[in-house]
Amino acid sequence: MLKIWGRANSSNVKKPLWACAEMGVPYERIDAGLQFGVVNTDEYKAMNPMGLIPVIDDEGFVLWESNAIVRYLCAKHGKDTFWPSDLKIRAQADRWMDWQCTTMGPALGTAFLHMVRLPNDKRDPALVHANVPKAADLWRVVDRQLAQTKWLAGEHFTMGDMPLGILAYTWMELKLEDYDLAHHRVKLDNVWRWYDQLQAMKHYRDIVQIGLT
Numbered sequence: 001m002l003k004i005w006g007r008a009n010s011s012n013v014k015k016p017l018w019a020c021a022e023m024g025v026p027y028e029r030i031d032a033g034l035q036f037g038v039v040n041t042d043e044y045k046a047m048n049p050m051g052l053i054p055v056i057d058d059e060g061f062v063l064w065e066s067n068a069i070v071r072y073l074c075a076k077h078g079k080d081t082f083w084p085s086d087l088k089i090r091a092q093a094d095r096w097m098d099w100q101c102t103t104m105g106p107a108l109g110t111a112f113l114h115m116v117r118l119p120n121d122k123r124d125p126a127l128v129h130a131n132v133p134k135a136a137d138l139w140r141v142v143d144r145q146l147a148q149t150k151w152l153a154g155e156h157f158t159m160g161d162m163p164l165g166i167l168a169y170t171w172m173e174l175k176l177e178d179y180d181l182a183h184h185r186v187k188l189d190n191v192w193r194w195y196d197q198l199q200a201m202k203h204y205r206d207i208v209q210i211g212l213t
């Protein structure tokens with residue numbers, strides 16, 4: 001059976017968990033990372049030299065990097081749906097996945113780390129104040145896409161919605177008011193409509209919307 005290493009509250013681990021749930025792929029999840037350790041063992045580093053989560057082992061095929069994992073799983077189990085066969089639609093799904101990793105992820109992830117994840121004495125409010133407005137501007141870019149299409153890569157839900165869909169929950173849940181930054185979470189019509197579409201999905205609610213910790 002497919003094995004997935006990583007704690008369930010990690011946004012990067014949620015990607016393969018949610019993808020598998022949507023496609024009905026059974027898996028075994030092994031807790032790893034932060035309080036669970038595991039990631040610094042020689043055995044784990046042999047699977048992922050970065051010592052990060054997630055990692056999968058699919059009947060002996062080991063893969064790390066969350067978006068590569070989602071692509072692999074969707075190509076294997078969700079061809080023509082989650083992994084679009086149409087080259088141009090797939091390229092757009094890929095684009096939003098890469099953009100999550102290179103652009104939205106660093107901005108929103110830094111704000112999240114310093115608002116939620118790090119212990120109080122390690123948090124830097126200046127980084128929260130610098131990154132929340134950046135993330136807010138980036139959601140406007142997403143909004144412009146969603147003004148043209150129902151989902152990020154077109155008229156159907158694809159793998160392209162997964163990484164940013166997970167970060168949408170983070171964005172909606174961050175306690176911006178604690179930093180006097182709530183005015184940055186402007187209600188963008190199309191992002192909010194897309195978020196409602198995501199929230200209508202059972203596996204999104206069960207796997208992604210589990211509280212920010």
Ligand SMILES: N[C@@H](CCC(=O)N[C@@H](CS)C(=O)NCC(=O)O)C(=O)O
Nearest residue numbers: 010011012033034052053054065066
């Ligand atoms: N680019 C990598 C980033 C992986 C990553 O940074 N994972 C975080 C969790 S979201 C991690 O392993 N943190 C250390 C830990 O949990 O011990 C990916 O997308 O898989």
